Amino acid sequence: MSRQAYRAALAHTLADPSRERAEDAVAHHPDGLLVVEDGHVAAFGAYADLAQTLAPGTEVTELPGRLIVPGFVDAHVHYPQVDVMAAWGGQLLDWLDTHTFPAEQAFADRAHADAVAGFFLDQLLANGTTSALVFCTVHRVSVEALFEAALGRDMRLVAGKVLMDRHAPDGLTDTVETGRADTEALIRAWRGRGRLGYAVTPRFAVTSSDAQLAMAGAVAAAHPDVLIHTHMSENAREIARIGELFPDARDYLDVYARFGLAGPRSVFAHCVHASEDALKRMAQSGVSAAFCPASNLLLGSGLFNLSQACACGVNTALGTDVGGGGSFSLLQMMGEAYKVGQLRGHNLDPLHAFYLATLAGAKALHIDAHVGNLAPGKEADFVVLDLAATPLLARRTAAAKSLAETLFILSILADDRAVERTYLAGRLAHSRDRA
Numbered sequence: 446m447s448r449q450a451y452r453a454a455l456a457h458t459l460a461d462p463s464r465e466r467a468e469d470a471v472a473h474h475p476d477g478l479l480v481v482e483d484g485h486v487a488a489f490g491a492y493a494d495l496a497q498t499l500a501p502g503t504e505v506t507e508l509p510g511r512l513i514v515p516g517f518v519d520a521h522v523h524y525p526q527v528d529v530m531a532a533w534g535g536q537l538l539d540w541l542d543t544h545t546f547p548a549e550q551a552f553a554d555r556a557h558a559d560a561v562a563g564f565f566l567d568q569l570l571a572n573g574t575t576s577a578l579v580f581c582t583v584h585r586v587s588v589e590a591l592f593e594a595a596l597g598r599d600m601r602l603v604a605g606k607v608l609m610d611r612h613a614p615d616g617l618t619d620t621v622e623t624g625r626a627d628t629e630a631l632i633r634a635w636r637g638r639g640r641l642g643y644a645v646t647p648r649f650a651v652t653s654s655d656a657q658l659a660m661a662g663a664v665a666a667a668h669p670d671v672l673i674h675t676h677m678s679e680n681a682r683e684i685a686r687i688g689e690l691f692p693d694a695r696d697y698l699d700v701y702a703r704f705g706l707a708g709p710r711s712v713f714a715h716c717v718h719a720s721e722d723a724l725k726r727m728a729q730s731g732v733s734a735a736f737c738p739a740s741n742l743l744l745g746s747g748l749f750n751l752s753q754a755c756a757c758g759v760n761t762a763l764g765t766d767v768g769g770g771g772s773f774s775l776l777q778m779m780g781e782a783y784k785v786g787q788l789r790g791h792n793l794d795p796l797h798a799f800y801l802a803t804l805a806g807a808k809a810l811h812i813d814a815h816v817g818n819l820a821p822g823k824e825a826d827f828v829v830l831d832l833a834a835t836p837l838l839a840r841r842t843a844a845a846k847s848l849a850e851t852l853f854i855l856s857i858l859a860d861d862r863a864v865e866r867t868y869l870a871g872r873l874a875h876s877r878d879r880a
């Protein structure tokens with residue numbers, strides 16, 4: 446058996462701090478000990494309580510001035526869009542036509558997909574992200590490239606082949622039948638290998654015909670372990686287009702519901718303009734929302750109403766939406782979510798933001814039995830944050846009087862420089878100082 450122990454400040458969430466008492470929802474040990482055995486958490490607690498329980502000979506890695514947190518979960522991200530990050534100009538539909546669709550065409554080439562997949566996963570790890578729900582492209586090889594790269598790194602990742610059979614340029618469309626065959630083949634080949642999972646991934650209802658949406662619903666129903674991952678109610682022009690394409694639907698959510706795509710294993714990115722009624726129906730059906738504040742600001746999509754989504758009972762997580770979003774950092778997403786809240790008159794509690802970036806994402810991806818916090822028995826996916834990564838961070842975190850203050854300072858001032866090490870299943874997968 447392999448056993449390691451890490452002494453540092455520790456923090457994780459056990460429940461939603463906006464619903465449960467903070468004492469029940471958040472655990473924080475300013476001088477803590479994390480014990481890892483065979484890639485799983487064996488103990489998480491106060492150093493004073495655990496030190497004497499350590500098996501003789503266990504080496505303790507001393508990490509003063511560091512905060513260990515669970516690996517972050519990115520609930521919505523596009524790996525083929527690394528090269529459209531920070532592309533100037535235009536809102537969603539123009540941005541797709543001008544920047545994104547041309548970049549995605551290159552993923553018909555397996556060698557290109559391999560190179561980008563490796564770069565992308567290393568960026569996730571450098572930012573402390575250990576799990577993600579990922580859009581590939583319409584090309585089957587784009588998914589094979591990502592899964593192979595994730596398997597090699599032993600990441601708990603969920604991804605899928607994009608389905609789109611209309612309103613997209615040549616080279617980026619499939620059909621109902623090829624979409625079904627490729628999706629089925631990918632599920633058979635990859636689901637359950639290592640820590641991988643599959644998501645049936647219609648891009649959005651603009652680019653899939655009724656027949657393809659129905660096929661996606663049927664494939665998902667035939668494989669109860671797969672997720673459904675798509676976009677919803679992001680942008681005003683997009684929503685108007687949905688109204689034209691689906692005149693009989695009650696709203697955007699109803700389009701997906703009609704085709705069996707709105708259930709407890711569904712994750713819908715954005716939902717910026719979802720009505721209270723739609724949010725309540727999402728909560729009733731168990732659909733999760735991926736709030737992508739950096740993308741919603743950069744693409745001018747709008748201000749997600751987090752407090753309303755939470756009041757309606759929607760499980761909400763955080764996504765970077767790279768390349769619509771301009772950062773891989775879930776710490777920064779916590780800060781961007783706070784800023785969106787400020788523009789809506791809502792002060793997002795840093796502990797709630799921390800939950801959104803970790804356990805809520807794991808719940809959305811249905812991987813919370815394995816990851817999302819550092820409860821004993823879970824896979825040891827964790828991040829060592831350096832609270833003194835920059836002179837400014839050192840100065841501000843030294844003055845913090847609570848975990849909430851420390852997390853808030855990180856969410857506004859930190860970036861990948863604060864991610865000193867990232868561990869996957871107890872194994873060092875990224876070291877800032879070695880990279």
Ligand code: GUN
Nearest residue numbers: 545648649676740766769
């Ligand atoms: N809606 C449909 N496709 C996309 C995409 O690639 N990015 C974002 N942000 N929204 C979308």
Ligand code: ZN
Nearest residue numbers: 523676714766
């Ligand atoms: Zn997206």
